[in-house]
Amino acid sequence: MTDATDQLVRTPPTLEDYLHLRAASGLTPKTAVQGEGALAGSWCWSVVRHEERAVAMGRVIGDGGWYFHIADMATLPEHQGRGLGRRVLTDLLAQIEEVAPDGPYVTLMADAPGRPLYASTGFVETAPTSLGMRLER
Template identity: 40%
Template structure:
């Protein structure tokens, strides 16, 4: 399936190459992932999309999880030259359409947002997990 935007941006349902995955993440300010980690993670995701301008990959997004109880949106990344052009919205709409098609009742969908971006994700129904009721946590393996 392909989703298109007026400025010739389009979304393809595909797994990004390891090279593009790492490069787009880094350019967008996300953390570095090793080639080994990327190879394992990319093949084990539930759903991936790549945003293109012409033939060039310029953004990506993925859904990971167990496909039943838990879904997590990860790797929302757009090259800086293409940010603020609606590409992130195209990516999120594709990911959310997939989740709405495949997530059974009671499924839990989560994501970790960078500071300053919760308003963007609120458009898709996400709410902040804030103390004292909830606390987001993470552990990064060095």
């Protein structure tokens, strides 16, 4: 259950909060330079603040026309299980719906802990039609 002091905002977290949320929630840690690029280069954000601290976040990268990719879905462990991830995801999808032309293509990479949430909001696996790949160096 969300706390009365939880506030959903559509502004990016601070760089410090972004880096902390990624690392503390189990996502791959990033450098400050990488974080600055993520903060500046995102199409939109949804962040839950608790007592002025970012405790959950997600962002969308994309072209604003037809392609939108949800990234950095993260909730601090001590705030998990309260529906904050669902709140962030629902808000990101609402932001896409508010401005995107009909038929947007919305993707995400689903780590195991998030799959039930994503499936419950309508996301489906794309395999075998397409399979996510990444460049490894």
